[in-house]
Amino acid sequence: MPDPDDLTARARIRQAALAQFADVGFQKATIRSIAAEAGVSPGLLRHHFGSKEALRDAVDAYVMDEIRRANDDASSASKTGNFASSVDRDALRPFQRYFARGLLDGSPTIAIMFDQIAAMTTQWIAAADETRTDQPLTDHHTRGALYTAMVLGIPLLHEHLSRVLGVDILSDDGDRRVAMAMLDIYSHVLISTELAEQARAALYPETP
Amino acid sequence: MPDPDDLTARARIRQAALAQFADVGFQKATIRSIAAEAGVSPGLLRHHFGSKEALRDAVDAYVMDEIRRANDDASSASKTGNFASSVDRDALRPFQRYFARGLLDGSPTIAIMFDQIAAMTTQWIAAADETRTDQPLTDHHTRGALYTAMVLGIPLLHEHLSRVLGVDILSDDGDRRVAMAMLDIYSHVLISTELAEQARAALYPETP
DNA sequence: GTCTATATAATGATAGAC
DNA sequence: GTCTATCATTATATAGAC
Numbered sequence: 001m002p003d004p005d006d007l008t009a010r011a012r013i014r015q016a017a018l019a020q021f022a023d024v025g026f027q028k029a030t031i032r033s034i035a036a037e038a039g040v041s042p043g044l045l046r047h048h049f050g051s052k053e054a055l056r057d058a059v060d061a062y063v064m065d066e067i068r069r070a071n072d073d074a075s076s077a078s079k080t081g082n083f084a085s086s087v088d089r090d091a092l093r094p095f096q097r098y099f100a101r102g103l104l105d106g107s108p109t110i111a112i113m114f115d116q117i118a119a120m121t122t123q124w125i126a127a128a129d130e131t132r133t134d135q136p137l138t139d140h141h142t143r144g145a146l147y148t149a150m151v152l153g154i155p156l157l158h159e160h161l162s163r164v165l166g167v168d169i170l171s172d173d174g175d176r177r178v179a180m181a182m183l184d185i186y187s188h189v190l191i192s193t194e195l196a197e198q199a200r201a202a203l204y205p206e207t208p
Numbered sequence: 209m210p211d212p213d214d215l216t217a218r219a220r221i222r223q224a225a226l227a228q229f230a231d232v233g234f235q236k237a238t239i240r241s242i243a244a245e246a247g248v249s250p251g252l253l254r255h256h257f258g259s260k261e262a263l264r265d266a267v268d269a270y271v272m273d274e275i276r277r278a279n280d281d282a283s284s285a286s287k288t289g290n291f292a293s294s295v296d297r298d299a300l301r302p303f304q305r306y307f308a309r310g311l312l313d314g315s316p317t318i319a320i321m322f323d324q325i326a327a328m329t330t331q332w333i334a335a336a337d338e339t340r341t342d343q344p345l346t347d348h349h350t351r352g353a354l355y356t357a358m359v360l361g362i363p364l365l366h367e368h369l370s371r372v373l374g375v376d377i378l379s380d381d382g383d384r385r386v387a388m389a390m391l392d393i394y395s396h397v398l399i400s401t402e403l404a405e406q407a408r409a410a411l412y413p414e415t416p
Numbered sequence: 417g418t419c420t421a422t423a424t425a426a427t428g429a430t431a432g433a434c
Numbered sequence: 435g436t437c438t439a440t441c442a443t444t445a446t447a448t449a450g451a452c
Contacts, residue, residue: 103365114372115368118372124398132396137392143392149365151358163323177346180350183408191391200391204388
């Protein structure tokens with residue numbers, strides 16, 4: 001990302017809003033605090049964006065564009081993994097937290113994107129099911145949505161993860177450690193199918 | 209949970225705060241809205257709890273107590289799964305969202321609890337590693353923390369999950385469907401170890 | 417214990433000068 | 435384009451009557 005001094009005031013405001021919405025959420029980020037971080041007056045923020053809600057819409061549109069662009073750039077690349085690993089992790093990292101926060105702050109634009117990511121994950125799981133011999137306990141749809149929410153839990157709780165792990169998971173080192181652990185998690189089971197069947201029978205006694 | 213009419217005003221305020229903090233977060237929940245939901249005046253809320261921050265502390269303590277109690281009650285029960293499945297799911301369900309939200313709203317009490325749950329999950333993963341023949345890509349610690357964050361992503365994004373799945377995942381039916389999908393996810397891999405190794409080599413070329 | 421009324425501070429929105 | 439000054443609203447906090 002370019003030197004803040006090189007950006008127009010409008011762009012600096014957008015960047016500051018992006019950072020604060022991601023960091024503390026829409027409610028807690030105030031027009032004044034955003035303007036202060038951007039080095040401008042609250043009046044100028046209003047001049048450029050009109051209202052706090054309109055500012056959020058502008059940042060949403062910007063982030064969605066950037067995510068889509070990073071996605072397109074990498075779409076022809078390796079097909080090794082899912083959404084999270086097939087696209088350029090580094091390009092998306094700055095937007096992960098913003099995106100995840102937006103899901104909790106009630107941004108309509110971002111809610112739509114969640115559905116799209118869940119659909120992509122569902123397709124990916126459907127493909128993985130091809131190599132399975134046993135019958136899945138639920139359809140692709142349910143597991144796709146759940147996996148999407150689970151993966152998004154990581155940027156959402158990055159603060160606590162970083163504290164527990166003793167490394168900023170948004171840094172290069174931390175992100176690599178997370179990526180490595182995700183590969184291990186994706187490629188290994190935690191419980192045996194027998195144990196899962198036992199638990200299933202306990203939860204759902206009717207269907208043997 | 210008992211009829212709201214049977215509760216003291218203090219308890220009704222606590223319940224209303226619990227619900228609103230979980231639903232809309234600490235910032236967006238106002239003293240007025242909480243008092244209104246509890247059917248009392250804002251003044252009475254202050255009389256009982258002193259400040260909004262003190263109210264949060266009180267609700268935190270209450271929730272932590274309830275979670276611990278449910279945990280203890282089930283600790284002697286089946287050892288089939290992890291934290292999420294070994295304790296009484298039904299007993300914890302009302303507190304899941306509150307707990308997850310608190311992690312984003314900066315509640316210190318809840319941050320400590322996250323560490324404890326991560327530690328429990330780490331132990332659980334360490335046990336699962338006993339049956340593994342290959343070398344894990346990361347230590348128990350990293351995977352335990354990640355799994356904890358991932359599982360908490362589900363109550364955090366319950367609104368979006370419910371929309372995508374077409375069922376309220378906090379209802380009995382929805383929760384059962386989620387539990388079933390989790391069992392499947394826990395007991396099946398998404399990518400082969402070969403694919404994971406390929407991706408690892410791409411990310412970490414130095415270590416063969 | 418419970419309420420009404422009010423003080424104080426913070427926030428989003430606005431107007432107008434440069 | 436950018437700022438300062440100000441308004442209107444809303445939030446928390448407080449005081450005191452019943």
